[in-house]
Amino acid sequence: xxALTRRIGSSIAxxxxxxxxxxxxxxxxxxxxxTVFLFTxxxxxxxxxxxxxxxxxxxxxxxxxxxxxxxxxxxxxxxSWIMLAILLVVASGLLPRYTSVLHxxxxxxxxxxxxxxxxxETVAQVCTLFLVLACVNDRRTWHWQASLEGTSHPGSVxxxxxxxxxxxxxxxxxxxxxxxxLAKLSVEQWQDGTATYYVTRMETFGTTGVLTDPxxxxxxxxxxxxxxxxxxxxxxxxxxxxxxxxxxxxLIATTLSVCLHLVIVVQIGIVSFGFVMMGVIVCATAPNLxxxxxxxxxxxxxxxxxxxxxxxx
Numbered sequence: 001x002x003a004l005t006r007r008i009g010s011s012i013a014x015x016x017x018x019x020x021x022x023x024x025x026x027x028x029x030x031x032x033x034x035t036v037f038l039f040t041x042x043x044x045x046x047x048x049x050x051x052x053x054x055x056x057x058x059x060x061x062x063x064x065x066x067x068x069x070x071x072x073x074x075x076x077x078x079x080s081w082i083m084l085a086i087l088l089v090v091a092s093g094l095l096p097r098y099t100s101v102l103h104x105x106x107x108x109x110x111x112x113x114x115x116x117x118x119x120x121e122t123v124a125q126v127c128t129l130f131l132v133l134a135c136v137n138d139r140r141t142w143h144w145q146a147s148l149e150g151t152s153h154p155g156s157v158x159x160x161x162x163x164x165x166x167x168x169x170x171x172x173x174x175x176x177x178x179x180x181x182l183a184k185l186s187v188e189q190w191q192d193g194t195a196t197y198y199v200t201r202m203e204t205f206g207t208t209g210v211l212t213d214p215x216x217x218x219x220x221x222x223x224x225x226x227x228x229x230x231x232x233x234x235x236x237x238x239x240x241x242x243x244x245x246x247x248x249x250x251l252i253a254t255t256l257s258v259c260l261h262l263v264i265v266v267q268i269g270i271v272s273f274g275f276v277m278m279g280v281i282v283c284a285t286a287p288n289l290x291x292x293x294x295x296x297x298x299x300x301x302x303x304x305x306x307x308x309x310x311x312x313x
Contacts, residue, residue: 015287016147017134017162022286023093023143026131028279029124030091030103032272033110037084042077047115056113067109083109093143100135104128120273126172127280133165134283166287170243173284177257178240181233190233193226205268215267235260243284250285251292257281 036045046056058069067079083106090103104125111117111125137158140147184190189198197219200207207215218224235256242253258278265274282289 012160012163015159015163015166016290017137017159018140018143018145018147019286019290020144020146021290021293022134022166022283023096025279025281025283025286026096026100026103026135026143027091027093028282029128029276030087030279032120032275032279033107033124034084034087034091035275036110036272037080037087042075042080045080045114045116046076062108063112065105066112067106068113095141096135096138096143100128100132104132118270118273120270120276123176123273123280124276127169127283130165130169130172131283134162134169136165137162166284169280170284173280174240174243176240177236177243181236181240184233184236190229193222193229195225196228196232197225199268202268205270207267208269211266232260239281243281246288248288248292250288254281254285254289 056068056072058064058066058072063069067083068076071079086102086106090099090106107121107124107128111121114121137156184195187195189195199205200215200219219228239253239256239260242249242256245253258281261274261277265271
């Protein structure tokens with residue numbers, strides 16, 4: 001028990017609460033959400049579903065403080081512009097300790113209000129909650145600054161909260177990918193390896209543009225359809241496991257996730273969802289991703305590691 005306590009204490013003390021890589025992940029998430037407001041008018045975000053008038057439910061304590069409920073009566077397009085401005089401030093990296101709270105509020109407002117979500121809203125809402133905790137000990141003015149000696153107060157209670165928040169994020173990301181992989185196993189098309197054949201031909205989310213003909217031709221080949229269908233399930237399962245491990249295994253998890261979602265973005269065009277997921281995986285793997293990026297930037301001579309690596313991350 002004492003050994004476990006010491007190990008946890010060491011992990012808390014070594015956690016970098018002022019990581020530029022974590023900040024980069026936050027920026028990617030915020031920009032992905034901002035694109036929705038930038039390229040989609042409010043009239044397209046609030047549409048009738050199932051024959052019912054487009055209404056925002058404000059019947060709970062949490063919903064009542066979200067943007068579209070709190071400013072009910074204000075033109076929804078104006079509120080959307082305000083939300084866009086908030087997300088751009090978050091993406092800029094300004095005062096991460098405080099703008100992480102604004103980011104959570106924006107993500108919650110998006111998730112509880114839009115009529116036609118694409119999945120990224122739900123992920124962002126949960127993950128920004130953990131990011132509020134993970135950023136609680138970040139005292140920088142900008143999250144692009146290097147971690148400064150003595151500013152993160154590793155012995156403070158905020159350091160423990162930040163460490164726990166980041167672990168909560170890792171567990172949440174693992175759950176998202178594992179749940180997605182397991183859910184696919186109950187669907188016949190995923191079981192028999194034909195899912196990507198049908199997905200590329202869907203009327204709503206099917207492949208469009210210059211990639212249409214190559215994608216349709218490739219997925220018509222049984223071996224390609226089988227490999228991409230089961231490859232997706234295996235990749236998601238691997239990410240779920242690797243994100244909970246340390247060292248280069250997390251780098252593998254990040255690489256798999258980014259490749260998977262880039263393919264989804266190109267293939268079926270769910271851009272905001274894809275980049276939210278890429279930002280989330282970067283945040284979840286930041287402590288192990290930062291040293292790897294630092295060594296790569298400094299060249300082969302730095303691969304043995306050295307002092308200052310944590311500060312640069």
